[in-house]
Amino acid sequence: MEVVVPLHFDSTKLPEILERRRSWILKTRSRLLSEHANTVDSWQAKRPDRILLRWRSPDLNENSLDEDLSNSAPTLSNRTLLETWTIQYVRSPSNRITCIPDSDHRLTLTGSTDHLDACQRVLRQWLAHRAQEELMPWLRQLSFDLDLPCRRISVRGQKTRWASCSSQKNISLNYKLLFLPRPLVHYVLVHELCHTVHMNHSKAFWALVEQKQPDYSWRDQALKKAWRYVPRWVEAR
Secondary structure (H helix, E strand, C coil), rough: CCCCCCCCCCCCHHHHHHHCCCCHHHHHHHHHHHHHHHHHEEEEEHCCCCCEECCCCCCCHHHHHHCCCCCCCCCCCCCCEEEEEEEEEECCCCCCCEEEEEECCCCEEEECEEEEEEEEHHHHHHHHHHHHHHHHHHHHHHHHCCCCCCCCCEECCCCCCEEEECCCCEEEEEEEHHCCCCCCCHHHHHHHHHHHCCCCCCCHHHHHHHCCCCCHHHHHHHCCCCCHHHCCCHHHH
């Protein structure tokens, strides 16, 4: 702690003054430390140091529905199927922020990295590109395998939907699907492909879903809680 006093102040009086104000000093110090810790936590939550994508991992089944897997460690057998990217922030004079991925699963963000909104926007753009690389070919293959043809496929960042299908059989995927375990992503893709036949949730639609995905029921139930897998910073605007 630093004490600032007026010029020519009698420093011999300081110990007595500090002792009288001891309680206030300790209380204020504790409050400032707490505020600093909260600021650091908030900063880390908004500017992540890693991205954990579960879309490759089958680490979810009917018997684990009640488990909160959003922050738990994956099983040893499935750990290698997780896609973990570490994030490095390099501040530079540039007003733009660039995101460069490398073969070691590291994302390097360079530029005005003190701007949280800009960092989040760039990371969301990278997620959308990653979804185009992985989810779109997966959907195309499923479309062929299930004999449920679709037309155009796009990737967006919908707020409340994992995906959607238009009456023209165009399917829009949410890049946030990358955060979900593979069984749930697979179900979403099958679900939307079934909408190319039935643009509703009629009995005929669910019969088709069951035909293409016999165990769809537990997946549909798990999907209702699946937003817990998506980090808070992804939803920030």
